[in-house]
Amino acid sequence: MITTVTQKNMVTIPAALSRQLGIVPGYQLDWQVGATPDELRVRILPSRATLARRLLGAGQRYEPARDAVAELAVERSAEG
DSSP: OOOOOOTTSOOOOOHHHHHHHTOOTTOEEEEEEOSSTTOEEEEEEOOHHHHHHHHTTTTTTSOTTSOHHHHHHHHHHHHO
Protein backbone atom coordinates (compact mmCIF):
# COMPACT_ATOMS: atom_id res chain seq x y z
CA MET A 1 0.00 0.00 0.00
CA ILE A 2 1.26 3.41 -0.91
CA THR A 3 0.49 6.61 0.96
CA THR A 4 1.65 10.18 0.44
CA VAL A 5 3.31 12.46 3.00
CA THR A 6 1.52 15.83 3.22
CA GLN A 7 3.22 19.22 3.45
CA LYS A 8 2.78 19.02 7.22
CA ASN A 9 4.62 15.66 7.28
CA MET A 10 1.42 13.76 8.00
CA VAL A 11 0.69 10.25 6.74
CA THR A 12 -2.68 8.50 6.54
CA ILE A 13 -2.78 4.89 7.64
CA PRO A 14 -4.70 2.88 5.04
CA ALA A 15 -8.11 1.83 6.41
CA ALA A 16 -7.51 -1.86 5.67
CA LEU A 17 -4.29 -1.85 7.71
CA SER A 18 -5.89 0.15 10.48
CA ARG A 19 -8.74 -2.35 10.79
CA GLN A 20 -6.42 -5.36 10.52
CA LEU A 21 -4.11 -4.08 13.25
CA GLY A 22 -6.85 -2.62 15.44
CA ILE A 23 -5.45 0.90 15.30
CA VAL A 24 -7.94 3.45 16.62
CA PRO A 25 -7.70 7.21 17.26
CA GLY A 26 -5.44 7.91 20.22
CA TYR A 27 -3.04 5.04 19.61
CA GLN A 28 0.63 6.01 19.51
CA LEU A 29 3.07 4.87 16.85
CA ASP A 30 6.82 4.54 17.37
CA TRP A 31 8.74 5.49 14.18
CA GLN A 32 12.33 4.28 13.71
CA VAL A 33 14.85 4.12 10.90
CA GLY A 34 15.21 0.56 9.64
CA ALA A 35 18.25 -1.47 8.69
CA THR A 36 18.94 0.79 5.72
CA PRO A 37 18.54 4.59 5.46
CA ASP A 38 15.57 4.25 3.11
CA GLU A 39 13.68 1.85 5.39
CA LEU A 40 11.21 2.99 8.04
CA ARG A 41 9.74 0.85 10.83
CA VAL A 42 6.54 1.68 12.67
CA ARG A 43 5.56 -0.04 15.90
CA ILE A 44 2.14 0.26 17.51
CA LEU A 45 2.41 1.20 21.17
CA PRO A 46 -0.37 -0.22 23.30
CA SER A 47 -2.72 2.24 24.97
CA ARG A 48 -2.77 2.56 28.75
CA ALA A 49 -6.15 0.83 28.80
CA THR A 50 -4.71 -2.15 26.90
CA LEU A 51 -1.78 -2.36 29.30
CA ALA A 52 -4.14 -2.15 32.28
CA ARG A 53 -6.29 -4.98 30.88
CA ARG A 54 -3.17 -7.13 30.46
CA LEU A 55 -2.25 -6.57 34.10
CA LEU A 56 -5.76 -6.99 35.45
CA GLY A 57 -5.71 -9.82 37.96
CA ALA A 58 -1.98 -10.45 37.60
CA GLY A 59 -1.38 -10.06 41.33
CA GLN A 60 -4.35 -12.07 42.56
CA ARG A 61 -2.22 -14.93 43.81
CA TYR A 62 -0.32 -12.51 46.05
CA GLU A 63 -3.10 -11.61 48.46
CA PRO A 64 -2.02 -9.56 51.48
CA ALA A 65 -3.94 -11.89 53.80
CA ARG A 66 -1.90 -14.91 52.72
CA ASP A 67 1.25 -15.89 54.56
CA ALA A 68 3.51 -17.02 51.73
CA VAL A 69 6.32 -18.04 54.11
CA ALA A 70 4.00 -20.31 56.11
CA GLU A 71 2.65 -21.83 52.88
CA LEU A 72 6.19 -22.51 51.71
CA ALA A 73 7.09 -24.10 55.04
CA VAL A 74 4.07 -26.44 54.80
CA GLU A 75 4.94 -27.27 51.21
CA ARG A 76 8.57 -28.06 52.11
CA SER A 77 7.60 -30.22 55.08
CA ALA A 78 5.20 -32.19 52.87
CA GLU A 79 8.02 -32.84 50.38
CA GLY A 80 10.32 -34.47 52.76
